[in-house]
Amino acid sequence: MAFDLDEKLADGRVGFFTDTSICIGCKACEVACKEWNAVPDDGMTFTGMSYDNTAGLGADTWRHVAFVEQRQPLGHQEPGVGDMDFRWLMASDVCKHCTHAACLDVCPTGSLFRTEYGTVVVQEDVCNGCGYCVPACPFGVIGRRETTGVAAKCTMCYDRLGAGEEPACAKTCPTDSIQFGDLDELRERAERRLEQLRAAGAGSARLYGHDPDDGVGGTGAFFLLLDEPEVYGLPPDPVVTTRDLPSMWRHVGVAALALLAGVAASAWRRQS
Amino acid sequence: MSQTDVCLDGSAGLRGEREATPGSAGRRLERLPVPRADVESYYGRPVLNEPTWQAPDIAGYLFLGGLAGASSTLAAAAELTGRPRLARACKAGAVCALGGSLYALIHDLGRPERFVNMLRVFKVTSPMSVGTWILSGYGPQAGVAAATGLTGMFPGLGRAATIGAGLAGPALATYTAALICDTAVPVWHEGHREMPFLFAGSAAAAAGGLGMLAAPVSEAGPARRAALLGAAVECVAAARMERRLGPLAEPLKRSRLLRAGEALSLVGAVAGLIAGRRAGRGRLMAMAAGAALLAGSACTRFGIFRAGVESANDPKYTVQPQRRRLAKAKAERDLR
Amino acid sequence: MDLTWPLLRQLTGEDRTGRGQAVKSAATEGVRARTAGADRVVKSICPYCAVGCGQDVYVRDERVVQIEGDPDSPISRGRLCPKGAATLQLTTGSGRQRQALHRPSGAADWQPIDLATAMDMVADRIIATRRETWEQERDGRRAARTMGIASLGGATLDNEENYLIKKLLTSLGVVQIENQARVCHSSTVVGLGTSFGRGGATTFMQDLQHSDCVVIQGSNFAEAHPVGFQWVMEAKARGAVVIHVDPRFTRTSALADLHVPIRAGSDVAFLGAIINHVLENDLYFHEYVVNYTNAATILNEDYRDAEDGDGVFSGFDAAGHTYDDESWQYEGMRAEPAAGDRDSDYQRRSGRVPPGRTEITGSAGIPMDGTPRRDETLRDPRCVMQILRRHFARYTPEMVEQVCGVPRRLFEEVCRHLTENSGPDKTSEFVYAVGWTQHSDGSQFVRAASILQLLLGNIGRPGGGIQALRGHASIQGSSDIPTLFNLLPGYIPMPHAHEHERMRDFLQADAPHGGFWANMPAYLVSLLKVWWGDAAQPDNDFRFDHLPRLTGSHSTYDTVMSQLAGECKGYILLGENPAVGSANARMQRLGMAKLDWLVVRDLNLIESATWWKDGPEIETGELATADIGTEVFFLPAATHTEKSGSFTNTNRWLQWHHQAVEPAGDARSDLWFMYHLGRIIREKLAGSQDQKDAPVLELTWDYPVEGATAEPSAEAVLAEINGWDAQGRPLSGYAELADDGSTACGCWIYCGVYAGGVNQAARRKPWTEQSWIAAEWAWAWPANRRILYNRASARPDGSPWSERKQLVWWDEPAQRWTGHDVPDVEVGKSPAYRPPPDARGVAALSGIDPFIMQADGKGWLFAPAGVVDGPLPTHYEPQDSPVANPLYGHQRNPARKLYPHEDNRYHPSGDDPGASVFPYVVTTYRLTEHFTAGGMSRFTPYLSELQPEMFCEVSPGLAAERGLVHGDWATIITARNAIEARVMVTDRMPSLRLDGRVLHQIGLPFHFGPNGLARGDAANELASISLDPNSHIQEVKALSADIRPGRRPRGPALRELVRSYQRRAGIGEHTGTEA
């Protein structure tokens, strides 16, 4: 629940279940997203961060594949890399389409809105580039594009959903690591998958964002991770900032009254 | 969403490759477990995206908005208590600060020409939206108050506007705290209880400073008292915030701007009081004190702004508090 | 349009908080998917790699607005990898060059040129150079050719385009026609062809899902064929074990159960040890091996194994570095190399097999005569099984540790998984690609896997086989309809000078009475008939003499040498980028700088088109633009969306892509280019009485053209490839071909692709509506068969080996073969059939023989002919190696092919003095994000940003040893050149322990070059030209080098650095050239 003004999410909410245990890090999702949405390239910089050169989500990267090299075991996998354990984790990150979306809450223009599919979308023609959504997002997803001055992020392919097509990134994913569909059904599938992986020895597997009771009310795009969220650049316990907004308003109110009172008191005695 | 149903006999057997489990058939050599390096982030990169807000624009806006709001309140108080020159100075100051803050706000937009889109909606969930409406309520009144005050025309209207602006002023001066606190920026967000007071204090100090600077010492009593009160509140709020934030307060504690802001405010407020005692001869000193107060308030706002950005850019300020929170919740669960 | 103020809607409607419908703008209301608004959707195929993913091309207002995966495709099921997903940008992006350009000799820059003028000028250049360099005879033998012109490229092109290239250039007497198949997978054709009879992958990707154990070795499946990799994941989901044997821990390893790091270039030792393990422990599939392989066949007593010759087999000619295969023969009969009596005698006298000849096994096996003697108890000391045991006896787990750096326990795990998952009820599959092929004994790497898979009984069975993952979209097609110097369409060998004066001699030599080549006269005559039409008559040998003749190797690397020597003067690049993609890239450019003229047809301004003004040699001062006489034409090519045609994917599937839009500007298809070039040349030569002009003037060259650009009809070309009978009716299969001139057919193995006048390659029945074989999707050669040698999926008696692994079987009541796939055996041939003694051709094969292309019907564990560097794989070190061969005194493959030249120096190796100057092993490879030499990815922003710069991957150990800093620069040096790269220090590049010594490897992606958006030095600057003698493939997968921190020197100092290394290592003319 964001604020005490509950947002009504329509039935049939759709979402993503990104199962990182079968991601091959091909970045097709990144490219397919850019092709479909005509997102410009994000600069040609060699980062040295394993095979990741796009570094993170932002206005010009709506899907981002993280690469993590670790001296840790992965299930019963035999990495054969010297005397140590080793695993190479890959995970495709995206806007979470939060149940309680801070970006949406704080947007002063109504540019960001909740769609009929339960997703959160920027209306490019409305956004005035105030940038408020950028620091509001607890996941570091949304950004403001330099060239156009407006905010940009994953739309969950709003236009494609309208045409009955699945999002470009999910469609292209060679291994089905990105699964698109009815959110409730995906959540069930994810639970089953988690059990399967744990049974196979991948004790570090966990779901992220699937829980409707978490700080953002659960996410529309949730993940199966093989390590702690922060390893992939995700916050471990994100909270929608507007959860505290009532308290903020209360404090603001008291402070405003205090200011009024203080100034009044300062001028209490009439000038002689 | 594809599933495979191709089987050796060509018949359906629904099993997708999404069920593949890497490592499930291996047999690892026994190895000594490697102690885990403390990973708290992805290549040290921030979890949050850096605010696009530019310091001169938005920290400037915080300062100017506060100044305008508190000045209007001070102006109203001055007018109602028979201090016309202080009232005039404050009205003029408020309207200038308002102009500056509007400029800063619009200048920071990615699409300034779409500023009016702020008026498409009213969203209580968005301090910026609320602030816009506050501004739209406050702005015209402050304008009318200043115009009538300076020209002396329409005194009735002027008085009403002055009172209106004076009442709206505190809202303008403090809502900006909600504006920045209602983000995921750790220092800002976690400081949301003290921030409004800090901002209110800082605004009062600035308005007081403005009054001291622009009004004769004889009329500036309220300004001096407001400044002193404001500076004190500001310092107390800052101290409380730093204590409550614990390790997260590092960026605040490190901030030279904040220290300078506090020092300037306190020195300005005290100097203002002394100047007030010295009647006529205190004018120069009062002006210096006023300037110090203004500078102090500006430093505080820039300091808060910078500390926030710093906390957003270092993943540990995002991850550690959340980890602590999770640990605490777990401990509580375990207790039950 | 909705004009109401959202605030009003907010106050009056449901959405009080202003976060939903109330704030929706009119523009948002109007949002429509651009796919939904398309005027039409055109079916296409991804133009990048050989997986052959289906694409839907959305067209609106005659512009391509979106390209995405075709959900109907049984191969890809709608998915695309990053390259496939970037196809829209590739085809419509601003990077593409659409203006024809001309650089006159010595000019400093390009000038735009009118396309028609350019075509005319190119035609003039060809005519002039041809006239000038015409060679009617060479060494007294009729050659009727020109060595002055060469062409390169074809794997990115359509089959129809390759066909026209081969047809026109051959008629012009050009023999130096080559494409990527040479540098990519030519050793596959040799390795698989000699073992099984056909040179293509034995299975298809979707069938991987039925595998119980997938061994990926020499391939980085997940990175280089990402969409195909879904079928490995599918197998995994069904419980399969996935093993990756690779020097590096890659994205494939990340998804595997077991990753085995191996020293690059040591796979024969590894596979040999598995073979030994299988034999020693009696783990082979007994019934399969006895019946379906040549294990029981007895060899000649003259045979001496490499084990007895310290690494050399009997028959070696030390002077010529070549073998005579006489002593490798079966007892009592001869396995003919691909030439008849007279030529064999000639060869034996001269001591060499015509280079490249072995590749004719691409489609059909080595012809043989007689009946071999067999011992089905496998005990005879001279039977293949016993020879095999002895040959591999020293390939032990200890040896694997010592040679490959693979710990014993890991090796044993691989053996365990592989053997536990092979047998009647289980199958294992090998997947490889160029990690195996690109070695100086690459063919033998493939042979080793073939032997192992035969022993385990995994060939021809579901979930089994050897999956050769090929490279470009149509590299299989450009081998089948070869733009290769030594082949005619359908793997018919090109005739050699003097060897075959008449067609009869040629046919006699190459198409003996036994074995599958028995029908070659029909294939050849039909080809000549379709090329020369009415001019080809029985009394003129069907114009057999219109074919130019070979006199040795004319591979792409020979062409470079001939350019440097000033013999080859004109060069046509048809979608290939040798200045980046070919070994010793600097030599490629130096060769081009000696040309009179160069034509580059490409999508982008690749390095091979611009080296004369901004190449590395301009920077070092070795070349000066003003002094370079080469006249250069750049002619922009049309993309796959702008033309129709067929690609043949890695599994031999011909898939048609339909034209979606007209090409813009001067961009034209290669079909257009070849057709109009031919037309113009023919017009210019019209009326010529010159004998050498007759082949081109008599050529059938009358394709219908359509549209504003006069584009020739690709479908008409496909129809010609398919062929027709005397009445002009399309043929429906190669069984219909005749040798009397009554049929005409452009490529016999493709005969049937236009059966019934229907473009079978364009068939697109969705996979959801058919079995996994997907027989009604596209068309596969041969005869739409998807799993080759599938007779072996049944027992000798014709029943399936097991319930789980049934594929085709003998239906006794119906007296025919049946099953899921098209049986790879004559459908009516009973398992009980035994050939009468005088049987010929396929009738000579018994009812149990599954390898119907082999003359003895058996899978060849031992290759008595066809592989010129030995009948059995033997471990040799790469040409440049820091490791001494622990198995044999012969360090390197004694028969490898070298090109000593001052710009192509080799390293001292092993324990030789100077070898320690180059102490590390470099291996080169691909990244998912880029494509080959970069022409299709480095100019594409979406792909470039993902891997923007050249880098090298090194282990933490090597970084410490050499002071390399992550993210900084390093310089890598060989005796050829030095390059710089950003340093990536990673555990994924494990250091190996062999024989107590730590060996570091350096990983280099080979995609980068100076042009485009993602730049860097090309890895191929470092590689030498040293080739596999069978296939002439270059060794770029394993070479020694040095690395040091910092950037490389600029200007002349770069050459000085290289020379200083040469001096330090004592490198001279003869270094590394010993046998």
Ligand SMILES: Nc1nc2c(c(=O)[nH]1)N[C@H]1C(S)=C(S)[C@@H](COP(=O)(O)OP(=O)(O)OC[C@H]3O[C@@H](n4cnc5c(=O)[nH]c(N)nc54)[C@H](O)[C@@H]3O)O[C@H]1N2
């Ligand atoms: N993304 C992408 N896909 C491509 C291409 C591309 O450029 N980019 N190119 C296409 C083409 S043309 C081709 S031919 C295919 C090639 O496909 P692959 O052969 O899979 O490609 P490579 O990366 O060259 O080599 C494969 C692996 O071989 C390993 N290797 C190197 N030397 C050895 C060795 O001696 N032994 C063993 N066991 N392994 C070794 C390398 O580390 C590498 O991981 O890919 C095709 N697909």
Ligand SMILES: Nc1nc2c(c(=O)[nH]1)N[C@H]1C(S)=C(S)[C@@H](COP(=O)(O)OP(=O)(O)OC[C@H]3O[C@@H](n4cnc5c(=O)[nH]c(N)nc54)[C@H](O)[C@@H]3O)O[C@H]1N2
């Ligand atoms: N060191 C090292 N070197 C290698 C390899 C390695 O693994 N390591 N791999 C080798 C292998 S397997 C290969 S296949 C080669 C590949 O090397 P190249 O074939 O030289 O590389 P590509 O970049 O694929 O070149 C194909 C060109 O065709 C152009 N093109 C695409 N479509 C068309 C078309 O329709 N018409 C025309 N005219 N042009 C078109 C593209 O823009 C591109 O420039 O590199 C080899 N070189």
Ligand code: SF4
């Ligand atoms: S497309 Fe799929 S497999 Fe490839 S990086 Fe994205 S999520 Fe991973």
Ligand code: SF4
């Ligand atoms: S992840 Fe961030 S941008 Fe996406 S919906 Fe949630 S708050 Fe908004």
Ligand code: SF4
């Ligand atoms: S930048 Fe645009 S989308 Fe983001 S909060 Fe401001 S108006 Fe809304």
Ligand code: SF4
């Ligand atoms: S859903 Fe659409 S917009 Fe979002 S990441 Fe995927 S492709 Fe991009």
Ligand code: SF4
């Ligand atoms: S490059 Fe290969 S795997 Fe990737 S989409 Fe194209 S055909 Fe498929």
Ligand SMILES: [Mo]
């Ligand atoms: Mo290739």
